[in-house]
Amino acid sequence: MPRQIVCYRIPAFQVALARLEQPSLRGRPLALAPSTNSHAPVLEVSREAEHEGIHVGMSVGQARRLCPALTLVPPDPPTVREAVRTIESVIARVAPAWESPDPGCVVFDLTGTTRLFGRACDTAAAVERELAERFRLVGVAGVATNKLVAEVASTVIEPWHVYDVRPGAESAFLSPLPVHVLPVPARERRWILSLFDDLHIATLGQLAAYELADLEPIVGSFAAHVLAWARGVDETPVQPPARQPSLEATVVLEDDVIDVEDVRRRLDGVLETLCSTLRRRRQACRLLTLRLRYRDHRESCRSYCIGAGCCWEGELAHPLHQLLYRTFQRRVRVRSATLALGALHPATHQLTFAEICPAFASPTAGSDDRRIRSRRLSLALDTIRAKFGQGAIVWGRAIG
Amino acid sequence: MKLRINRDDLLTALQRVQGVVEKRNTMPILANILLEAKPEGLDVLATDLEIGMRGLYKADVQEPGSVTFSARKLFEILREIREPQIQLTVTENSWVTIQAGRSQFRVVGLPSQDFPSLPAIDREGLMPLPGSGLLELLRRTIFAVGDHDTRYVLNGLLVTVFQQDGRWMIRLVGTDGHRLALAEQELDGKDLPISEETKVIVPKKAAIEIRRLLEEDESEPLIGFTRNMVIFRKSGLVLTSRVMEGTYPNYHQVIPKNGAHPITVERADFEGALRRVSLLSTDRSHAVKLSITTDRIILHSSSPDFGEAQEDCPATFKGKEFSTGFNARYLLDVLAVIPTERLSLHMESPLSPCLISEEGNPHFKAVVMPIKI
Numbered sequence: 001m002p003r004q005i006v007c008y009r010i011p012a013f014q015v016a017l018a019r020l021e022q023p024s025l026r027g028r029p030l031a032l033a034p035s036t037n038s039h040a041p042v043l044e045v046s047r048e049a050e051h052e053g054i055h056v057g058m059s060v061g062q063a064r065r066l067c068p069a070l071t072l073v074p075p076d077p078p079t080v081r082e083a084v085r086t087i088e089s090v091i092a093r094v095a096p097a098w099e100s101p102d103p104g105c106v107v108f109d110l111t112g113t114t115r116l117f118g119r120a121c122d123t124a125a126a127v128e129r130e131l132a133e134r135f136r137l138v139g140v141a142g143v144a145t146n147k148l149v150a151e152v153a154s155t156v157i158e159p160w161h162v163y164d165v166r167p168g169a170e171s172a173f174l175s176p177l178p179v180h181v182l183p184v185p186a187r188e189r190r191w192i193l194s195l196f197d198d199l200h201i202a203t204l205g206q207l208a209a210y211e212l213a214d215l216e217p218i219v220g221s222f223a224a225h226v227l228a229w230a231r232g233v234d235e236t237p238v239q240p241p242a243r244q245p246s247l248e249a250t251v252v253l254e255d256d257v258i259d260v261e262d263v264r265r266r267l268d269g270v271l272e273t274l275c276s277t278l279r280r281r282r283q284a285c286r287l288l289t290l291r292l293r294y295r296d297h298r299e300s301c302r303s304y305c306i307g308a309g310c311c312w313e314g315e316l317a318h319p320l321h322q323l324l325y326r327t328f329q330r331r332v333r334v335r336s337a338t339l340a341l342g343a344l345h346p347a348t349h350q351l352t353f354a355e356i357c358p359a360f361a362s363p364t365a366g367s368d369d370r371r372i373r374s375r376r377l378s379l380a381l382d383t384i385r386a387k388f389g390q391g392a393i394v395w396g397r398a399i400g
Numbered sequence: 401m402k403l404r405i406n407r408d409d410l411l412t413a414l415q416r417v418q419g420v421v422e423k424r425n426t427m428p429i430l431a432n433i434l435l436e437a438k439p440e441g442l443d444v445l446a447t448d449l450e451i452g453m454r455g456l457y458k459a460d461v462q463e464p465g466s467v468t469f470s471a472r473k474l475f476e477i478l479r480e481i482r483e484p485q486i487q488l489t490v491t492e493n494s495w496v497t498i499q500a501g502r503s504q505f506r507v508v509g510l511p512s513q514d515f516p517s518l519p520a521i522d523r524e525g526l527m528p529l530p531g532s533g534l535l536e537l538l539r540r541t542i543f544a545v546g547d548h549d550t551r552y553v554l555n556g557l558l559v560t561v562f563q564q565d566g567r568w569m570i571r572l573v574g575t576d577g578h579r580l581a582l583a584e585q586e587l588d589g590k591d592l593p594i595s596e597e598t599k600v601i602v603p604k605k606a607a608i609e610i611r612r613l614l615e616e617d618e619s620e621p622l623i624g625f626t627r628n629m630v631i632f633r634k635s636g637l638v639l640t641s642r643v644m645e646g647t648y649p650n651y652h653q654v655i656p657k658n659g660a661h662p663i664t665v666e667r668a669d670f671e672g673a674l675r676r677v678s679l680l681s682t683d684r685s686h687a688v689k690l691s692i693t694t695d696r697i698i699l700h701s702s703s704p705d706f707g708e709a710q711e712d713c714p715a716t717f718k719g720k721e722f723s724t725g726f727n728a729r730y731l732l733d734v735l736a737v738i739p740t741e742r743l744s745l746h747m748e749s750p751l752s753p754c755l756i757s758e759e760g761n762p763h764f765k766a767v768v769m770p771i772k773i
Contacts, residue, residue, distance in 0.1 A: 218476070245704060308684070345704055348685045349772040350727060351751060352577045359649035360577050362550050 002167040004110040004120035005238060007150040008091070008127060010139040011159065012044045013104025017083055018073040019046075020136055029070050033060050035329065036072055043075070077299045087137070090130055094123050097240045104139075105154075107147055109238040121164040128162065144170060148234035152181050170232025175205030182229050188222060195219060204230040247274050247285070248340035256295050256333035263292075263337055264324055268313075269395075270339050271320055275313040276382050278341065284309030287342035288316065290323045295333040302327040303342075311347055314374030401437045401465025401490040407481055407500065409457045410442075414475045416637070417446035419609050420453045421471040432468040434515040435488070437461045445518060446471060451606050452518040455637040467494055469509035474498075477505055519629065519640055526624035526633060527594060529570070533585050534621065535614040537572045538607060540583040540737045540764060545604045546576035553646040556601035559630070561587070561594055568594060573651055579730045580651055580767040581737075600625050601648055606641035613637060655767055656755045661719035662744040663692055664759075670697070670743075671735040673713040677701045678728030680709040687771050688731075691723040701728070724750040725773035731756075734766040 010016055014032045019025045029049035031042045038061030045054050052067035063070055080103050087106055091098050094117050095108035110120045117123045124141035131137045142153025144165040152174065153163040165173045174181075179196050181204070195218060201207050207230040215223040228234065251266045267290075278285060286309050291301040304323045310316055320339070328334070353360040362368070384392055414433070422430035427449075436443040442459040445452065467490045478486075483501040490496050494509035538557075546554035558573040571584035602610075610632050614621065621634040625643070632639040678688055681701040691698040697715045702708035724747065734756050735743075746755040747770075756766040 214479070217479070345682050346687070346702065346773070348682070348687045348725065350578055350685065351769040351772060353575070353580070353649075353654045353753070353769060354577065355769075356753065357649065357653040359653070360551070360575075362577075 001111065002145045004113075005107060005144055005147050005150040006095075006110055006120060006124040006127075007105065007107045007142045007144075007147070007154040008087070008124065008131075008139055009106075009141075009151075009154040010087075010104040010137055012046055013083075013102075014075060014080060015044050015046045015073065016104075016137065017076070017079055021079070025071060025073075029054070029067050031060075031063055031070055031072055032075060033072050034075060036060065038064070074298065077301055078297075083135075083137070086135055087131060090127060090134075094127065097238045099239050101151075105151075107150065107238055121162050125162050128160070132160075144173075146170070146232070146234040147236055147238060148183065148229055149173065149232050151183070152177065155181070171208060174230065174232050175203065175208065177204050178202060179204060179207055179230075182226060184222070184226065192219060192222060192226065245344050246287075246289075246340045246342040247277060247344065248289075248338055249274055250336055250338040252336045253334055256335055258331070258333045260324065260328050263328065263334055264321055267320060267324060267337055267339055268317060270337075271316060272313045272381075273390075274339065274341050275311055275316065275378070276385070278311040278344075278347075279378075279382060282347050283344045284311045284347040285316075285341035285344050286310075287340075288319055288323055289340040289342055290320070290327050291338040291340070292327050292334050293336045293338075294330060295335050298330075298332075300327050300329065305343075309343075309345055309347065312371075312375050312378055314378060315371065401435075401467060401488070402463040403437045403442060403459045403461045404485055404487050405442055405457065405459040407478060407484055407486050409459075410444075410486065411475075411478045413442075413444040413455055413457050414471060414478060416455060416613070417444060417453050417471060418475065419605070419612065420446040420448060420451050422448040429468065429510060429514050429516075431470060431472065432510060432515065433471040433474070434466060434468045434512055436466040436512070437464050437488075439464065445515070447516055447518060448605075449516060450603060451609060451639065451641045453609070453637065453639045454518055457636075465490055466512035467496055467509045468512055468515045469494075469496055469507055473507060477507075526622035526631060527587070528620055529587070529623050532614075532618050534570075534623070535611060537570070537583045537585060538611045538614070541572040541574040541581040542604070542607055542611065543574070543733045543737065544576060544579050544581040544766070545574035545607070547604070549576060551577065551649075553601055553644055553648050556603050556644040556648075557607045558648045558651075559598075559600050559602055559625075561598040561625075563597065573648075575649075575651060578727070578769050579734070580654060580765075581734065582651070582655070582765045584763045598625050599648070600630055601644040601646065602630050603641060603644055606630065606639070609639055609641075613639065654753055655765060656746055656748060656753055660746045660748045661717060662746050663697065663715050663717045664742060664744050665697065665713060665715040667735060667738055667741055667743050669713050670715075671732065673697075673699050673711040674728055674731055674735070677709045677711050678732070680706050681728055685771060686728045686730075687725050687773060688728040689723060689725050689773055691721070692717055693721045694718070722747075722750050724754075725771040726754070726768060727771055730768045734768065738764075 015030050029052050030046040031049050031054060032044035033040045033042050038059060040060045042056055042058045042060060042063050045056060049070060054063045054066055084100060084103055091106055091108050095110055098106055098108035100106050110123055121143045124143050128139055128141050131139060138159045140154050140157050140159050141162045142150040143162060144150040144153055145167050149165050149170045153165050157163045179201055180193060184192050212223060212227055215227055219226060249270045251270050257263055286306050287303055289303045291299060293299050302323055304319050381393060417433055430448055434445040439461060442457050443454060444457060445454045477498060481500040481503060487499040488496060494511050496507045496509045498505040541557060545557050549555050554576055560571045562569055568587040569584050570587055573582045613634055619635050621632060624631045628643055630641050630643055677699040678686055678701060680703050681688055682703050689700045694717055697713045700710045738758055740758045742759040744757050751770055753767045753769050758764055
């Protein structure tokens, strides 16, 4: 049985949400940008702004020169989260599995639901209609036998339409489209696209005509993937949202703090508590996420990925401080800060020959010593706090 | 320069030098190959300033000369050409014309004077080695060599030629600081041009190229070492590489003595179990827990994202039962180069290095450091 995958997408999702909150913005050129600074990038644009020549990735300054009447709206993560939950609640009634690759885009699998809800394109149209009527969210839907084709189909039509790519027509549908629609990972995207440019491959049809043996020496291990995608083959399943375990704590700043150093000190305490919990659970984390909530109820959130798993505050403090300086960009008082340690996994430590033979020690052995001393201190603090309570030791400040 | 050459011969030459040609574009000319037309044939040269490869190929040279141009572009052109013979002509300003049947390509080249020169090699001082033997040594050690390690010398393979009980031996050692592989074999022949122990560190890239050349056929190669260079010569091809400077750590200190009770296991059973159990290990550490009892090894892995796996593998062990952890990849890399049916693991404690040796072969040793779980 061929799969029935639907990709529902709301073009310029955050712009659409801003218009729902402020109906006066309708019909005016609108762009989403993290700040009004002229160097800030434009993240989303309304159709009116697009007509003025503004596109995603352009700087705010450039966009304003092209369209002086442009209105900028900042990202509003709480509203986005709420809207995503609303869309998913509607889709959850008809689809057993769905995933959300981006905010405002949901891919769901309707395979085997024809007897219950009718044909996939009818179900997609019903979802589209319900979201438009109940929540005034206007979107488009692409229907196909796999995720890739459904996602591409949803990008080539205007709102209120459903594009149904029939089984067997995937290759013909993709053939005239440009190669940049391929979902090549961001890290490889630039060189693969420049390689296609070198080879004069402009459309997916031209790419699909290549033999794997000819493409492999040029593109390398990606050849098989890009060739399959160009021919409309994509076996990846729709993966239901997985709940990733994480450990988080929030510090509420009663006086609404604007001093970044003050926030940093408080976050250091939170980090220490979270790391102690991690060590007790024999876990390590690979992801730090910091969410700041400002006095005007706006939020800014950033994450930092750590190469190797870690459960030591001495080693996580520096990434946390960098994260804080990158996140705390507005001159508005902060009401609360939430620190989450994610991508948790069992803590393991690969032993090295340097531990039994100093000749194998790396040139950075001095910093290794400092790291070992810092870890011993953390363990000693854990032991004292476990015996005498959390308040038994507090950090002081050196004077003079 | 003007010559006619068999397309397959030139394609083979280019395939051989693809690994040597510099891809990072630090010096544009290093992305080129040098073609030198001589009365005896066509010399194809490539270098990245650390490794150089030169090969002589049969060609009908009408006008001698030389030129350099993009190795990748020529390779792509040759792959598409179906004609058995091609003609190369160099015209003014280093333009190269490639004529094959009805196809004609005009490619921009660079003058050969700009191409770095390769060192001149004497045939004397090179010692013959059985090709299959050297290939086997490389295969058994290269996997353990480091990649971009901050300890620079660990990115190379230590080659030692030494005398033991009146016989000359060659030993290769590779390590990345977490695992180590050592393989050695006796050098045949009485008139070897060696008088004293020789120790050089060969870069991993050069070792990989030598292995690729050895895999082509089993003809006997010649290998030689100068103060700062290793030379490899085989059927018309010469590969030269700078040796790495620095002191290789004393690896003898990390090889455990065979004092502990050995854990004896069937290689195929252990490898299969490890391969299966590691499917559910965590992505980065590939940690697998091994619980060693008197008659079996219990392998266990778990991943917070996927679940857990466990399998028993029959084994013989006379010591006290214990549990330890390993990076499954490190163990699988070692098991992949062991041909015998049975192997022994020697460990003194759960956190001490594990020596893996073949049954009845003292000339191969692998050491893997465990993971603290």
